[in-house]
Amino acid sequence: MTGDVMAEAMKVSTQDDLLVLSFMDRSGSIAIAQIAGEFGMSKTQLAETAGIAAGTLYRVKSSDTAKTQGRLREMLEVIGRVVEWAGGKEQAMAWYRAQPIPAFGGRTAEALVKEGRASAVRDYLDHMALGGFA
Numbered sequence: 239m240t241g242d243v244m245a246e247a248m249k250v251s252t253q254d255d256l257l258v259l260s261f262m263d264r265s266g267s268i269a270i271a272q273i274a275g276e277f278g279m280s281k282t283q284l285a286e287t288a289g290i291a292a293g294t295l296y297r298v299k300s301s302d303t304a305k306t307q308g309r310l311r312e313m314l315e316v317i318g319r320v321v322e323w324a325g326g327k328e329q330a331m332a333w334y335r336a337q338p339i340p341a342f343g344g345r346t347a348e349a350l351v352k353e354g355r356a357s358a359v360r361d362y363l364d365h366m367a368l369g370g371f372a
Contacts, residue, residue: 257318257327258311267302268310270295277331287335288313289352312356316347319363 261276263269274284274295281295288309294300301307317330324330338344341362342355350359 255315255318257321258314261310261314268307268314270301270310273310273314276327278328287331287348289348309351312351313348316351316356316359316363319360319367 258268261268261273263272270281270284273279274281277284279287282292285292285295290306290309294306313334317327317334320333321327321330324333334347336346336348338346339350339359339362342350342358347359350356
């Protein structure tokens, strides 16, 4: 990789890490109420967006499981990668939920993350950030 390409790749990685970190509590868990509040959602709406059973985010024990925390992290990582060019967190969430991605047959990032394909979305966004074509 050339220096410029490597710098851009590191910048993308740092942006999504910062968003995830901004929603972590002191114990290292993703703070569900904070995410819901930041994006103007109920916990039920957040659960739907992340592809988690609705009641899960209301139960402390369930909301701290590796599976739940992992899905929320994946969602935030994808959103974090588009915040800058989307124009902000709210716009990035709107893109995540509604914008069809041609390279994935018109599926949204939300649908792909729910299917367990967050890494494919991250790879696609990295490719686009480095000047690739959709």
